[in-house]
Every structure is written in C-alpha cells, then in structure tokens.
Amino acid sequence: MSIPFATEKQVAVAAVRRACLLTSSVFNKLVKNETLTKGDKSPVTVGDYSAQAVVNTILGRAFPTDPIVGEEDANELRQESGVIMRQRIVELANETLTSELGLGEMVEWGLGPGQERTPEELMDAIDRGNHAGGAVGRMWTLDPIDGTKGFLRGEQYAVCLALIVDAQVQLGVMGCPNLPVDASNPDGPKGCIFVAVRGQGAQQMAVSGANPTPLTIPTISGDSLNFLESVEAAHSSHSFNSRVSSVLNITRAPTRMDSQAKYCCLARGDGGAYLRMPTGVGYREKIWDHASGAILIEEAGGIVTDSRGSSLDFGLGRTLGENFGVVAAGKAAHAKVLAAVMQAKAEEEEEKTKARV
Numbered sequence: 001m002s003i004p005f006a007t008e009k010q011v012a013v014a015a016v017r018r019a020c021l022l023t024s025s026v027f028n029k030l031v032k033n034e035t036l037t038k039g040d041k042s043p044v045t046v047g048d049y050s051a052q053a054v055v056n057t058i059l060g061r062a063f064p065t066d067p068i069v070g071e072e073d074a075n076e077l078r079q080e081s082g083v084i085m086r087q088r089i090v091e092l093a094n095e096t097l098t099s100e101l102g103l104g105e106m107v108e109w110g111l112g113p114g115q116e117r118t119p120e121e122l123m124d125a126i127d128r129g130n131h132a133g134g135a136v137g138r139m140w141t142l143d144p145i146d147g148t149k150g151f152l153r154g155e156q157y158a159v160c161l162a163l164i165v166d167a168q169v170q171l172g173v174m175g176c177p178n179l180p181v182d183a184s185n186p187d188g189p190k191g192c193i194f195v196a197v198r199g200q201g202a203q204q205m206a207v208s209g210a211n212p213t214p215l216t217i218p219t220i221s222g223d224s225l226n227f228l229e230s231v232e233a234a235h236s237s238h239s240f241n242s243r244v245s246s247v248l249n250i251t252r253a254p255t256r257m258d259s260q261a262k263y264c265c266l267a268r269g270d271g272g273a274y275l276r277m278p279t280g281v282g283y284r285e286k287i288w289d290h291a292s293g294a295i296l297i298e299e300a301g302g303i304v305t306d307s308r309g310s311s312l313d314f315g316l317g318r319t320l321g322e323n324f325g326v327v328a329a330g331k332a333a334h335a336k337v338l339a340a341v342m343q344a345k346a347e348e349e350e351e352k353t354k355a356r357v
C-alpha cells in the first residue's frame with residue numbers, strides 16, 4: 001500500500017528547500033529598489049516574490065490542477081514601476097530553478113540546467129497563488145517569506161507551504177533558514193526544515209535533508225512554561241500576553257520571534273506555548289500564516305485553537321474568517337493556557353467597564 005501524500009511531501013520539501021536557498025542568498029543583502037510596501041502597509045521583497053515564483057512553478061509542474069492560495073501577487077511587478085524588481089526576481093527564480101542540487105528531482109519536475117522560464121511564465125506562476133480558497137477539494141497554501149519584517153531585520157523568517165484537502169491540513173513543510181538547528185547552541189549551525197503529514201508525525205531535518213529527527217512536544221510542568229510571541233506588537237498584543245503570564249504566575253520573559261518559526265520552536269520544546277492575541281478589531285489571520293504550523297503542532301502531539309478555544313477553520317477562504325487569535329501548546333498545557341486567556345480577557349473587560357463608569 002502506498003504511503004498517503006508521499007509524492008506531495010517529496011515535492012513540497014524540494015520546493016521549500018529551493019526557496020530556502022534562494023531567500024538565504026538575498027538575506028541581509030537587499031539593496032534599494034528590492035523592497036516595496038504593499039497596500040496593507042506590509043513590506044514585500046524580491047525574496048518573497050521570487051520564492052513564490054519558484055514554489056508555484058514546481059507545484060504547477062507536479063500538480064497542474066491543484067489551486068494555490070499564496071500571499072503575493074504580481075500586480076505591482078507588471079507595472080512600469082516594477083521593472084527593476086521584476087528583472088531581479090526573474091534572475092533569482094531562474095538561478096534557483098536551474099541549479100543542479102544533485103537531489104535527484106530535476107528532470108521530472110522541470111528543474112535543473114536549461115530549465116529557464118520566461119518573465120511572463122514566472123509572473124504567471126506568482127499569480128497562480130490567487131486562488132480564493134474554500135472548503136472543498138485540494139489546495140496548497142504558501143507564504144514564501146513569513147515574517148518579512150524579521151527577514152529585513154536579519155532575524156527569523158520561514159518559507160511555509162501546506163496542502164489542505166476539504167478544509168483539513170494534510171501536509172505542512174516549513175523552512176527556517178536562519179533558525180539554529182539546536183536551540184541550546186544558538187551560535188551553532190543554522191537552517192532547518194520541519195515536515196508534518198497527517199497521521200505520520202512531525203520531523204525536523206537540515207535544509208539539505210540530512211539528520212531527520214522526529215519531534216514530540218515535551219510535557220512542560222507549570223513552573224517552566226513560557227510563551228513564544230511575535231516581535232511585532234502590532235501583530236499580537238504583548239500586553240495581553242503579559243496579563244496571561246501573570247494569571248499563570250509565569251516569571252520567565254516571553255521568547256519573541258517572527259514568523260511560524262514560533263510553531264517550529266514549540267514543536268521541539270523551545271517554548272511552552274505560542275500565544276497570538278488580536279491587537280484590534282478587523283484583522284483576520286491568513287491561512288498561509290498558520291496552516292503548516294498548525295499541523296506541525298498537532299503531529300508533534302499538541303493542540304492548536306483560537307483564543308476562544310475553537311478549531312482553526314481553513315475552509316473559509318484566504319482568511320481564518322471565524323477565528324480570533326491563536327493558542328498553541330502541548331496537550332497537557334493547552335487547557336491551562338486557554339483558561340488563563342479567558343480569565344485575562346474577563347479581567348481586561350472588567351477593567352474597561354470600571355474605567356468607563
């Protein structure tokens with residue numbers, strides 16, 4: 001009997017690995033004209049666009065009928081003002097698609113020497129990420145550089161790809177090129193890929209594929225629980241998390257980190273819980289910011305819900321339309337953390353009411 005999603009896993013790991021090599025090559029080296037600000041005020045770089053071009057090209061070749069929900073689109077690049085960025089993206093994407101990595105995946109997936117794509121093909125590949133999402137059928141979701149702000153600061157970022165079937169995440173692959181392989185040796189080797197397949201467990205490996213290691217979230221006792229949270233206070237309320245820490249008598253400072261690398265760290269026990277609390281009304285979390293992280297945690301033996309305890313619903317389109325925030329933790333810690341979140345919310349509400357009267 002064949003192993004479910006074996007080909008999908010192989011293709012997704014190859015695509016994420018190439019995107020990791022690409023993004024590492026521009027990491028810390030971006031120059032003027034290689035970054036722009038999107039309509040929602042968030043930054044996007046030639047790294048984000050070219051990584052999406054590469055991953056979507058590989059997926060388009062391996063699974064031509066699968067739709068993709070990707071973070072970026074090529075609208076800005078198709079304008080006259082996007083010419084310089086477009087040229088650089090074409091150069092980076094082709095360098096990556098044609099490189100000979102000796103990984104045995106070349107010809108079949110349209111990779112390797114002589115496989116250059118035209119600028120039009122690469123812009124179309126980026127725009128293959130325009131799918132609206134939904135609850136029925138297969139679709140991939142891609143964040144080519146999650147944590148673009150971390151990427152620009154020279155800190156953490158992740159290439160995140162997941163396969164969703166009928167609204168359930170079945171496969172998640174995350175590449176964290178700047179994450180230490182071993183958290184207890186922060187100055188040691190960096191660059192990890194995390195893989196999870198529904199019912200088949202979670203793994204960490206080197207970007208090369210070497211040293212695959214199964215991951216299980218360790219049971220963390222009350223005293224040593226600590227939080228992982230966003231660096232950006234605009235993405236997740238630091239003050240609310242500190243209120244939750246007080247409820248739980250947590251004295252350790254939270255570990256602040258950009259991107260879904262937080263889920264990866266939680267899966268290997270480098271933190272006790274990931275808390276993401278909305279900072280204001282209106283923002284809806286995007287499916288590409290959570291799909292691969294959520295399956296990694298579940299397959300490593302943990303639980304992921306929103307801040308009200310509901311499961312994340314990946315079948316409502318490009319956003320997690322009905323969810324508010326995220327609470328992820330090992331099985332033993334999750335209920336405790338969720339209860340503390342509820343209590344902290346009630347206390348906050350009470351203080352607001354008192355302040356009004």
Ligand SMILES: Nc1ncnc2c1ncn2[C@@H]1O[C@H](COP(=O)(O)O)[C@@H](OP(=O)(O)O)[C@H]1O
Nearest residue numbers: 042145146147148149230232234235258259283
């Ligand atoms: N107001 C907001 N609230 C929550 N998340 C937000 C947000 N504005 C942007 N984001 C998302 O936060 C992601 C980064 O998360 P984190 O803070 O954990 O690193 C961004 O991903 P990109 O960097 O891919 O744009 C973006 O999708």
Ligand SMILES: [Mg+2]
Nearest residue numbers: 143146147289
């Ligand atoms: Mg993102």
